[in-house]
Amino acid sequence: MAKSLINITPVILSGGSGSRLWPLSRRGFPKQFLVLSGTDSLFQQATNRLSHLSATDIVVGETLIVTNEEHRFLVLDQLREFTKISASLLLEPEGRNTAPALTLAALQAVSGGEDPVLVVTPADQTVQNGEAFTKALQNSIRVAATGAIVILGIKPDKPETGFGYIKREGQAGSNTEYDVAKFAEKPDYQTAKSYCASGSYLWNSGMFVVRASVWLKALKHFRADILQCTSNAFSSSVRDNQFIRPDATLFANIPSESIDYAVMEKCPGSDFPIKMISLDAGWNDLGAWDAVWQVGQQDANGNVSSGDTIIEHTSNTLINASHRLVSTVGVNNLVIIETADAVLVADRGMSQDVKKIVSQLESQKREERILHRKVSRPWGWYDTIDVGERFKVKRIQVNPGASLSLQKHTKRAEHWVVVRGTAEVTCGDKVITLHENESTFIPLGETHRLANTGNTSLEIIEVQSGTYLGEDDIVRYKDSYGRIEEGNV
Structure with a gap:
């Protein structure tokens, strides 16, 4: 008799700022997009791992990525290396922790009438043994397909006080799953030592496998307020190619809560069966x-x-x-x-x-908490190479076929020098073409735009001069990337 196929939807939770990995990780370029282990970013590693879970009874569907509106182009840029992975981005207008994030993914997963198994992972973890990871996740998928919630546990190798713990009980099932007796908060050192010695406690990895309908049913039971508010925001979503944008005003009403607190910790002893499968694959969450x-x-x-x-x-x-x-x-x-x-x-x-x-840095309102000196943008990047009283110097690269927004500044003028490529410059009602070693001046308050219509990268040096040189001195009129309301270049 042929096995019934299990359809799965990989879900990547790509929020968070990774403040403990400053100064490499910053709010504008958080740790999941950094290459800290291997040759790919943590986000790329997570996406790639979940794309290889297919088996004779498992079919991998479209990946759902829940991320911040601010990081959407970072995600798209890093996804370009995976030509065989189809993905949609659920864009949170602001952070509301992981329970609403997973709920958005579940609502999207069932929106077409299907009920896939969601394989949920944070975007900022590393795994050294891919084969062991795949096997453990495939077993988890088979258990979740029966209606159980499955959490991945990590056997502790030291008394770690920075992780939550899961206590297992009973005998292992046919897919190496155990019943979950209880969840334990981050312990003190002596308690962590006793957990390690017992052999019954494992670290909570933050990875979950659950059928979409089961998650929504459990959330309705334990936290109906989160489900209702998230459903309201999702039902008013606007889709723009790969981007799915929940209504920002309704989203702000969603209570902020984690997956663990909202549902998982309440499942032991309830009508919602919760299982744990051990993951022995060289796991690390790279939290610090x-x-x-x-x-x-x-x-x-x-x-x-x-x-x-x-x-x-x-x-x-x-x-x-x-x-x-x-x-x-x-x-x-x-x-x-x-x-x-x-x-x-x-x-x-x-x-x-x-x-x-x-x-x-936050209390002092310093820019180093948010942005690097070199800042990625959907059209390319800029690098602030010098700053002084009433001036700032930037090196700007514009990708082939890309352009900055049609904009103006109220407190600064700009001088542009082309050092590589060909620039199409709009300044007021004039459009000119500049080649290498040619320059132009953008007066204060003049509407302007920089575009690269060529097939090679455009690089310019920009010298700003004025009374205020902040990135928020910008008024946009037209933009190719949906940033009319945003206050950065």
């Missing part, structure tokens, strides 16, 4: 710089380094040099992260406290 050191390629002295580095009498240290030479002598157990505009030096054992630095 110490975790990045742990998964990195260590030298004979336990150092993990990338970029231009010279190391002498140094041990057990993580060094990431992005823009210049970083040298160390006689240090141990440090984290040293160098970027174009910020340097972090921290005791590796205190890497969780990097988020306190970000809190200070």
